[in-house]
Every structure is written in structure tokens, then in C-alpha cells.
Amino acid sequence: EVQVVESGGGLARPGGSLRLSCEVSGTTFSSYAMSWVRQAPEKGLEWVSTVSGRGGSTYYADSVRGRFTISRDNSNNTLFLHMNSLRAEDTALYFCVKESTPYRSAYSWFDTWGQGTLVIVSS
Amino acid sequence: QSVLTQPPSVSGAPGQRITISCTGSSSNIGAGYGVQWFQQLPGTAPKLLIYGSDNRPSGIPDRFSGSKSGTSASLAITGLQAEDEADYYCQTYDSTRTGFYVFGTGTEVTVL
Numbered sequence: 243e244v245q246v247v248e249s250g251g252g253l254a255r256p257g258g259s260l261r262l263s264c265e266v267s268g269t270t271f272s273s274y275a276m277s278w279v280r281q282a283p284e285k286g287l288e289w290v291s292t293v294s295g296r297g298g299s300t301y302y303a304d305s306v307r308g309r310f311t312i313s314r315d316n317s318n319n320t321l322f323l324h325m326n327s328l329r330a331e332d333t334a335l336y337f338c339v340k341e342s343t344p345y346r347s348a349y350s351w352f353d354t355w356g357q358g359t360l361v362i363v364s365s
Numbered sequence: 366q367s368v369l370t371q372p373p374s375v376s377g378a379p380g381q382r383i384t385i386s387c388t389g390s391s392s393n394i395g396a397g398y399g400v401q402w403f404q405q406l407p408g409t410a411p412k413l414l415i416y417g418s419d420n421r422p423s424g425i426p427d428r429f430s431g432s433k434s435g436t437s438a439s440l441a442i443t444g445l446q447a448e449d450e451a452d453y454y455c456q457t458y459d460s461t462r463t464g465f466y467v468f469g470t471g472t473e474v475t476v477l
Binding site for chain 1: 416
């Protein structure tokens, strides 16, 4: 069974930084693209970023491009999201999500979700 | 601001059939990309219900079915049960922005 466990959330000041981590087990981690999806309080789901299986390709939503960096350590089955210049509107539950293919694709899907880690940006 | 529009709420009595619509455009659903549906029970992470517009992952009951036509997709739930009370989201790829995955606005299902 595939397991996805996020960590690293917490309280940050506007303009501050946080690093989220996501450990994946029960599958060949490097064979799949991984994404971050967030959900602001009482709001819907928003795709944030995706990294290909080998880490060579990264993609970002306009709302975070230039501030967030996605990366992965395939030797330790871990996904990261480095968040800089945080804003109040970044407050959300951040889900780590495994995709069904090695690359971002119009025909892949999010097949396994973690429980999320909460990020609160407030002064 | 989502590019996929869903009704905010849908309700039905136990045993009934309900459908949830997901309306997109020619750059996403209408372009032929697969549509996924996720169920989010209160206080939990989303769960994949349908992938590739009409495929169910193993373990998902056949009460849930998906379809797609033109620029819209639909999720049908037959034999509605109390445990189906949740938020439901559609999702697909949008070709207007490189690498973009887009979600629907979400629909709250209430079992009367």
C-alpha cells in the first residue's frame, strides 16, 4: 500500500519561509511525478506545483511561481516544497500527491494523497 | 478563480440517483483530456473516484460513474447513501497554460 506523509507546516510571518516535506513509501518513488495541491480554509482545491519522476522538470501555478521551489530526493523517497516570500493568501492545507505517470501529462491523474500539512501565514 | 464550474450543492434522498456537472471549455475538457473526480469527506484528504473520465480505481463501488461530452463532464451516484455526504471535485488539464492542472469549484452533496 502506498503511503504519503507530509510534514513541515506551521506558522510563518508574511515574507517568511517554510519548507514542507513529504515521505512516500510502498512504491517506486522515482517512477512517478509528484505534486503539491493546497486548500485554503473553507475553499476548494488548487494545484500548486509538479515535479517529474527524475526531478528534471518542474511546473508551477502562477500564484506561486518565483516564490516556491519544488524538489525531490529519490534516494530517500522524499518530496519538498520550499516556500519563500510567504503571503497571507498562502495559508492553506498543503497536500502531497502522487501522480500516475513519471511526467506531467494531460492524461495522468492524482492517485494517492497525503493527509496534508497546515501552513498559516500571519503576523 | 477556477476554469471548471460545478454546482455549489446537490442533494438527494437515500437510494436516489444524483448527478454533478463539471463545465469547462475547449482548452480543457473539450480538448479531449481525461477528467478525474475526487471525493473529500469532512476533515479528510481527497480520494480518487474516477480517472480518465469514466474509469474507477479498484475499490470504488460501481455506484459511482463518470461521463464526458463536449466541454462538460458528469459524475453520477446511484443508490445514494448517507456515507456519500461529502464534497466532490472534478479535475483535468488545461492547455492554455503550460503544466496546468485545474480543479472544479466543488460540489457539496447532502443526503436528505
